[in-house]
Amino acid sequence: MMEAQIDHPYIPKDLKLPGFVPCFLSQLDIVGVYGVASLLVFTFMWTLSGRFPKLSKGDRLLMCWWSFTGLTHMFLEGYFVFSPDFYKKKTPIYLAEVWKEYSKGDSRYAARDSTVVSVEGITAVLEGPACLLAVYAIATRKAYRYILQVAISLGQLYGTAVYFITAILEGDNFAASPYHYFWYYVFANSFWVWIPTIIIVRCWKKITSAVHSQDQIKTKTR
Amino acid sequence: MMEAQIDHPYIPKDLKLPGFVPCFLSQLDIVGVYGVASLLVFTFMWTLSGRFPKLSKGDRLLMCWWSFTGLTHMFLEGYFVFSPDFYKKKTPIYLAEVWKEYSKGDSRYAARDSTVVSVEGITAVLEGPACLLAVYAIATRKAYRYILQVAISLGQLYGTAVYFITAILEGDNFAASPYHYFWYYVFANSFWVWIPTIIIVRCWKKITSAVHSQDQIKTKTR
Numbered sequence: 001m002m003e004a005q006i007d008h009p010y011i012p013k014d015l016k017l018p019g020f021v022p023c024f025l026s027q028l029d030i031v032g033v034y035g036v037a038s039l040l041v042f043t044f045m046w047t048l049s050g051r052f053p054k055l056s057k058g059d060r061l062l063m064c065w066w067s068f069t070g071l072t073h074m075f076l077e078g079y080f081v082f083s084p085d086f087y088k089k090k091t092p093i094y095l096a097e098v099w100k101e102y103s104k105g106d107s108r109y110a111a112r113d114s115t116v117v118s119v120e121g122i123t124a125v126l127e128g129p130a131c132l133l134a135v136y137a138i139a140t141r142k143a144y145r146y147i148l149q150v151a152i153s154l155g156q157l158y159g160t161a162v163y164f165i166t167a168i169l170e171g172d173n174f175a176a177s178p179y180h181y182f183w184y185y186v187f188a189n190s191f192w193v194w195i196p197t198i199i200i201v202r203c204w205k206k207i208t209s210a211v212h213s214q215d216q217i218k219t220k221t222r
Numbered sequence: 223m224m225e226a227q228i229d230h231p232y233i234p235k236d237l238k239l240p241g242f243v244p245c246f247l248s249q250l251d252i253v254g255v256y257g258v259a260s261l262l263v264f265t266f267m268w269t270l271s272g273r274f275p276k277l278s279k280g281d282r283l284l285m286c287w288w289s290f291t292g293l294t295h296m297f298l299e300g301y302f303v304f305s306p307d308f309y310k311k312k313t314p315i316y317l318a319e320v321w322k323e324y325s326k327g328d329s330r331y332a333a334r335d336s337t338v339v340s341v342e343g344i345t346a347v348l349e350g351p352a353c354l355l356a357v358y359a360i361a362t363r364k365a366y367r368y369i370l371q372v373a374i375s376l377g378q379l380y381g382t383a384v385y386f387i388t389a390i391l392e393g394d395n396f397a398a399s400p401y402h403y404f405w406y407y408v409f410a411n412s413f414w415v416w417i418p419t420i421i422i423v424r425c426w427k428k429i430t431s432a433v434h435s436q437d438q439i440k441t442k443t444r
Contacts, residue, residue, distance in 0.1 A: 115337045118387040122380070143434035147426055150369065151376055158344070158380045165340040204369055210432040212365035213439070 008087075010107035011176050017087055017110055023100045024092035030101045033094060034076075041068050045135070052139050058202075062149070063135050065195060069156075070131025078124035084112055104176040105184025106167070115166045119159040127155050146203040146210075153196035153203075160192050230309075232329035233398050239309055239332055245322045246314035252323045255316060256298075263290050267357070274361050280424075284371070285357050287417060291378075292353025300346035306334055326398040327406025328389070337388045341381040349377050368425040368432075375418035375425075382414050 008020045023030075042064045049060040079095040080086065087103070087110045089096040103110040130152050137145040167174060175181035230242045245252075264286045271282040301317035302308065309325070309332045311318040325332040352374050359367040389396060397403035 114388040114391040115340075115384070117391055118337075118384050121387060122383055141437065143430040143437065144426070146433060147369070147372065147429045150373065154373055154376050155380060158377060161344055162337070162340050162384055165343060166336040169336040169339055204366070207369045207429050207433065208365040210436040211368060211429065214432040214435050215363065215365065217435070 008110070009176050010103055010110055011174060012107070015107055015111055019085075019088040020110075021088055021090050023097055025094070025097045025101075027101060030094075030097050034098070038068055038072075041071060049139065054141065055139070059138050062199070063138050065199075066131045066134040066138070066149075066152075069192075069195075070128050070135070073123050073128030073131060077120045078128065080109065081117060081121045081124050102184055102188075105174075105180040105188070107174045107176070108167070113166075115162060119163055122155070123159055127152050127159075146206045149199050150203045150207070153199045156192050156196045157200075160189060163189070230332070231398050232325055232332055233396060234329070237329055237333055241307075241310040242332075243310055243312050245319055247316070247319045247323075249323060252316075252319050256320070260290055260294075263293060271361065276363065277361070281360050284421070285360050287421075288353045288356040288360070288371075288374075291414075291417075292350050292357070295345050295350030295353060299342045300350065302331065303339060303343045303346045324406055327396075327402040327410070329396045329398075330389070335388075337384060341385055344377070345381055349374050349381075368428045372422050372425045372429070375421045378414050378418045379422075382411060385411070 006020050006022070008015065008017050009022070010017070045064045045067045046060060049055055049063045055063075076095065076098060080099050083096065083099075086093075086096040086099045089100075099109055106116075108116045130148065134145070134148050134152060136142075137148055175185055228242050228244070230237070230239050231244070232239070267286045267289045268282060271277055271285045277285075298317065298320060302321050305318065305321075308315075308318040308321045311322075321331055328338075330338045352370065356367070356370050356374060358364075359370055397407055
């Protein structure tokens with residue numbers, strides 16, 4: 001006998017999701033919990049970073065960003081990567097609810113599109129822990145703090161580029177409504193475009209300035 | 223009336239390629255031209271770089287690599303990105319022949335898989351010109367020469383990772399034979415894994431050493 005097919009809210013309508021169970025939590029609950037959790041991470045990291053000597057406000061903000069994005073990569077995106085059946089969950093598991101809701105902005109998540117899984121896999125497994133290493137590197141002023149931040153930010157930009165370009169090439173028709181398209185797909189993802197870009201520019205300048213100084217010292221001592 | 227369907231040599235067999243025209247050139251011709259062209263690029267760049275003062279042999283080798291990989295990205299991969307109908311070419315256009323032949327190692331090229339097109343698009347349009355900028359940056363000892371090389375190498379690694387992971391997730395069944403799988407898909411691509419890795423390690427060390435020196439100068443002058 002076939003598994004009962006419950007109508008899903010995703011586009012394209014002919015996407016087959018046998019065993020789909022609708023969201024238990026409201027949009028407000030799902031977005032609210034993420035918002036409050038993120039605010040707690042920021043507040044905690046801002047307070048903690050204040051106890052480290054010689055850190056500028058910019059460095060402290062970066063520590064907040066890296067802890068927020070690192071935990072998002074590891075827990076939120078990590079859950080997606082290793083839970084192919086998240087849309088079948090019959091109990092209100094928060095992380096499954098997030099992806100049931102987000103799939104309204106991009107059904108490739110529920111459809112387990114291989115590009116989305118690959119990019120999210122690299123993000124969750126490699127970039128997530130690297131973000132937490134960046135927090136530590138900034139706090140303790142390690143010499144690799146700038147190059148590490150450039151490396152992760154470039155990874156985030158590359159992943160987001162592949163994510164958007166593949167969608168466009170496949171017809172860009174994965175959102176349940178213009179509302180979900182804009183807020184979930186465009187707006188939410190835009191943070192992982194403009195913030196990495198700012199960080200790359202900042203760290204690029206720091207690195208070139210350091211290399212420039214060392215080049216000059218070497219020229220003088222010759 | 224349907225377009226005449228000529229049997230193609232690719233796997234999966236049920237891949238539809240209406241209008242397919244088989245290779246005109248032999249494998250030896252296709253690989254040979256690429257080999258000789260690459261050797262010419264290396265020889266030319268090695269000779270040219272010898273005229274720049276203060277360049278180590280390592281720097282000169284890197285200039286050879288960046289010109290070779292940059293031209294490969296721009297011309298070979300650029301042709302693929304902007305020629306969706308390469309497999310229909312009725313005359314022996316060298317660049318079309320390359321991709322007809324390479325598709326025996328990975329039919330996603332002929333099938334115009336959106337992940338492959340996205341990754342190749344980023345590689346051809348952004349990384350290709352950036353590679354030539356790296357040649358110039360090394361030759362003229364620009365302060366951004368290390369960070370630029372890390373940025374491009376990370377892009378190459380990320381692209382190769384997405385390229386392999388999506389194939390695995392989709393069953394890893396895109397090669398016409400174990401021979402093509404090994405030589406075209408694994409061996410040829412492996413150069414864009416181990417060479418970028420070596421470059422990242424080298425430049426990472428240079429950058430952290432420069433940042434470390436500058437950190438110490440700043441601490442002393444306080």
